[in-house]
Amino acid sequence: MTATAGTVRRSAGRPSRRAPLRRHRWWVPVLFIGPVLAIQLTFLFLPLGNTFVLAFTNASTVGGGVFTGLANFATIFASAAFWDATAHTGLYIVLATPLLVGISLGLAILINTKMRGAGIVRPILFSPLVMPMAVVALMFQYVLSSNGLVNQILSGLHLISEPIPFLTSSHLALISSVLVTVWKGCGLYTLILLAALQNVSRELDEAAELDGANWLRRTISVTIPQIRGTIGLVAGLAAIAALRAFTEPYVLTGGGPGTSSTTIVLYLFTKGVSPGTQAGYASAISLVLFVVVLVFASISWAATRKGRLR
């Protein structure tokens, strides 16, 4: 790439790259686009279309099925298990999104310093982003168990007299799952927010400092407003990650105790994956999920549009 630098400079005055529209034989674009198009048609568009068809049938995962109209949707919306899972996912989003955004923002501000040591701390804080979620959740299965690390520390400090049932209480299982999502997710979001923080204008901060504003005041009123777009982006990513939560509850508790930590994707998994289960019904759930995702994506897009255009 370095070899081309000279050429770039020389061509800088030329009007646009559109000028030398090179003519290609018809098969050239086909050759380059074809493979991706073929895979997408088979494994994306066909399944997506099929989901819309199956959702209105009573097909099982091994085949068959006749048109049943809106019967699946009627069953879904009358199903307590569906609303139960939806409520869990809703709670998941409501808990995980602010925690992820708040902690990541705090960490990003904390390590956005030239202080010695921050250079060592950063890669460690980001490292969970490369750890496989399945293994992280497995690790936390032990960390949060009745004789796990957290309970050991709390009882060692005499803060609790008996272990907290993080994974075996139906009140705490979902929250424990959220905590694992947050532990793993903060690395990525801190990284994104730190990159944004390092791009903010120093002049404004210095002007505020000259005006006598203290550090906290400057951070809240000067720095954070400048990365609002990125904060919106991170909130959108975090909410969609929470909406898709599957691995954490599946590995930690299997959705239990009972169904107390069954998220919507875990519910979908139990309804439609094993042979013989109801593909039609599961497809209808998928469609409901699809609509929810569309709503989320629109909100997130609207919220971050400003940040993207920057």
Next chain:
Amino acid sequence: MTTTAARTAPSVSSAPTTPTPVPKPRRRSRRRGAIGPLERTIRWVLMIIAVAVVLGPLLWQLGTALKGAGEATVGFPGSLVPSDPTLENFVTAFTAVPLGRYLLNSGAIALLGVTFNLLLATLTGYALARIPFRGRALYIGVLLATAALPFEVILISTLLVTRGLGLQDTLLGVVLPQAVSIVSILVMRQAFLAIPDEIEEAATMDGAGAVRTFWSIMLPSVRGSIAVVAVLGFLDSWDQFLWPLVILSDPANYPVNVGVQFLAGAFSADQRVISAAALIVMIPPLLVYFLLQKQVFTGLAEGALKG
């Protein structure tokens, strides 16, 4: 990390001012850089807490994995550090349970996945950047829209399609449905867009066709982005869980992520052995991360902006 920021920031804007270093701002920035002892202490304490929260579980797991069979895994605080460290649990993870087999499966999935990802992303990225064809803008729009579609929505149907093609329980069945990465395509498109037109014109002058130009002139110019795409592809592949869990039924084909869950459930779970296995699974991506930080950060920054 500072390099990432420099990369994401448009360096063009700062370029014109670089030739003449002005002494005044430098003095000002030194004064600003001076951190009071109070702030220093607070930052240190908070950073140590943050690092402890990240490293604590990992170190505890390491401690557990190093404990001999005779030593209890419970108790505070003495038992956090093994009294008589042993590597036998790591050996057991390979001998008593098929961790080696799972690692090989994961390696094969990652290798094939990264190969597909690179091939597809460079071909499509090139076409979207440099080969004009009817419907190109529309196709870019479609790609961007599909990037927002979570895989879970089409999970059931994809399972049916893959099963219908006879790819259940095969390597291709794991890799193909996840082979197209929109982020990778966009990263490659951006890289090909940055190549000056003269290079391509010179190649055409010399009589090189589209394929030849792509292979011998264009691909070598985007090595940096290829590395980014390869690294991200590997990390994604190693993290996969739901799809392999769904499409594979023979335990002999499991990748590590699925395999260790199976162990933790089926084996009369020895926590020490499972901890050792889990640590081993984390080593490859952590190695890639610490050795290739630049590629990881660049890729994630672009992915975040486009995803």
